[in-house]
Amino acid sequence: MRFVNSYLSKIKEYVIKNNLTYSIDTMGCQMNENDSLKYSGILESMGFKEADSKTANLILFNTCCVRENAENTLFGRLGFLKSRKIKEKNVYIVVVGCMSQQKHILDKIKVSYPFVDIVLGTNAMSIFPEKLYNAIINNKKSIEYIEVGNEIEEEVPIKYDDKFKASVSIIYGCNNFCSYCIVPYVRGRERSRTPQDIINDINELAKKGYKEIMLLGQNVNSYGNDFKEDSLKGYTFPKLLKEIEKINGIEIIRFMSPHPKDFSDELIETIKNSKKIARQIHLPLQSGSSKILKEMNRKYTKEKYLEIVEKLKKADKNISFSTDIIVGFPNETEQDFKETLDVVKKVGFDQVYMFIYSKRVGTRAANMTDETKPEEKVNRLERLKSLYEEMLPELNKKMIGKSYKVLVEGKSKNNDKLFTGRTSQNKVVVFEANKQDIGKIKNVEIESEHLWYLKGKIVDD
Ligand code: SF4
Incomplete structure (x- = not known):
């Protein structure tokens, strides 16, 4: 429409x-x-x-x-x-x-x-x-209440708030019904935009000078599963990524969020062979306990999750990982929580978005009994945070001495003399640069780490 x-x-x-x-x-x-x-x-x-x-x-x-x-x-x-x-x-x-x-x-x-x-x-x-x-x-x-329809609204005017980075929705809704999540009820079933509409949007953005694209969807890697037309049947997310890779001017492709259950070998191969797909994968874990994952209706196990991570690390050792974790899902035991900590230790996440489970009316989990005390949940969240913050400097230190391609985004908010950008791994880096460098991709060598950001210097290409 x-x-x-x-x-x-x-x-x-x-x-x-x-x-x-x-x-x-x-x-x-x-x-x-x-x-x-x-x-x-x-x-x-x-x-x-x-x-x-x-x-x-x-x-x-x-x-x-x-x-x-x-x-x-x-x-x-x-x-x-x-x-x-x-x-x-x-x-x-x-x-x-x-x-x-x-x-x-x-x-x-x-x-x-x-x-x-x-x-x-x-x-x-x-x-x-x-x-x-x-x-x-x-x-x-x-x-008034209006049911979420199946239609996709195309060509809606959009005002981007950044000159070099833009987000593009590729799929709306979700079919998964994770037991804690309200999204499928309020955003409806999966509806993929046609590849042509997406490519047209990205071509336009490239013409305007945008360099980085973030592909968005509740579950980006089930893109295309809902296509009914013969001409589009079998069109997958990796296929879309390969098409976007061909667009001149676009240098960095990110996507958010993929679902581990749909993370195919074809997708891993596409990431491996791509020069533009960012070396950062956001892979929502939610829990490291296979028992809790089953209760959450996530349709993967701890082992399956770790297998995907290993395959990605094997495809490119420079890939960094970020994740979402829910702490204190109904009846998560200390042992279940330790399984989550175990996955965090094994993967080494560069970013963890962590939350205490929040009950949403209308979801399956809202009817589950829950014996865990709120203070115990807070304690687990703090332990998870501590582990993550303990591991982060080590991950950062591995980057020191190496150079990374960085899109220069603008001046640093805290220091007028420095500029800021992100590596392909989505790490914030500050460095000396000129105003003319904004919007350009520069090679930056990492010199030091400061937990939430890295410091570096521009080096020759
Ligand atoms: S958590 Fe994500 S995949 Fe699961 S139902 Fe919610 S939106 Fe869908």
Whole structure:
């Protein structure tokens, strides 16, 4: 479905005449961040200008529902806006994203926050301009539940916030139903964009000077499994990666997140043979205990996970790993937790996103009994954090003396004289450079490590 929307121009005159501004508050994952760029693109096509959240006329919350406390955050922020809505003219409040795809959230907004103007779910960008037109011109609110459809909205205006790096969604939704996860319920089933639409987007980005692409999806490596057309049947994620590799100008390809259960040998071979795919793989572990993984419905074991890591390390010893780990899943025992620590020791992750299990209403795990005390869960999280931070300097030290290709992103925030960028392994490096180097790929030799970043110097190619 192409995004053609007559409401964009219909409202533009009014928006410009009244100098209307917008601000977006994004919670959650990179998919949401990408969606927020699209909401920015839509609003700017309507004539809105970006402004500070304290003064903006339109405040859009792009919500996440992975963690329970996100709901409290949203309601706190909505409550804060009530007085502005009462006192000021031309203030509009919009809630979109995963949280607003849940009926109980809509009911709560209707009852406790009736001053909110628009609530839309996860797959409703094409009706947003019409809803906004009605809110602004006809003073008509829109808080209604809309099922997540199967359609993919193409050609939505997008406003990238970086000149050299861009994210591109390749697949929406998820079919996996991990027992703790709400995503399949709020983002629907897997829907892959066609290779042509993705390639067109990346070609355009390359023409504009973008060098690094992040391919996004809840489960990128099941890309293509849903294709029904004969011409696309059998089109896989590795095939897509090979096509993107051919695009001139794109130098670094990243993707997030692959699922271990779908990490095929073909994908490993494609990474091995690629000159552009980053030497960093984000491989969500969630737990190192095969028993807990089964309870989580992850469809792989500890051994299978370690086998993939070994194959990747064998394919290229420079590959670094990052992961997500849930601590304190219902009935995770001390032994189960030790299995997680064991995997962390064996893999040597450069980045670990760790969370204490958060119960989500509507998921299978929400009905599981849980004997583990909250303080025990906190203790496990701290032990995991300590292990990770103990191991990190050793991993960093292995990089000292070697040189890496780094995309120079800009000036360092903490030191005006230094510039910053990332290695293919996604390691932050600071080094001396010139303004003219921004956006270029430079060879940087690593000189020292500082836990969360490395220091280096530009060396000849
Ligand atoms: S793969 Fe599992 S954890 Fe990831 S979005 Fe799908 S259901 Fe959630």
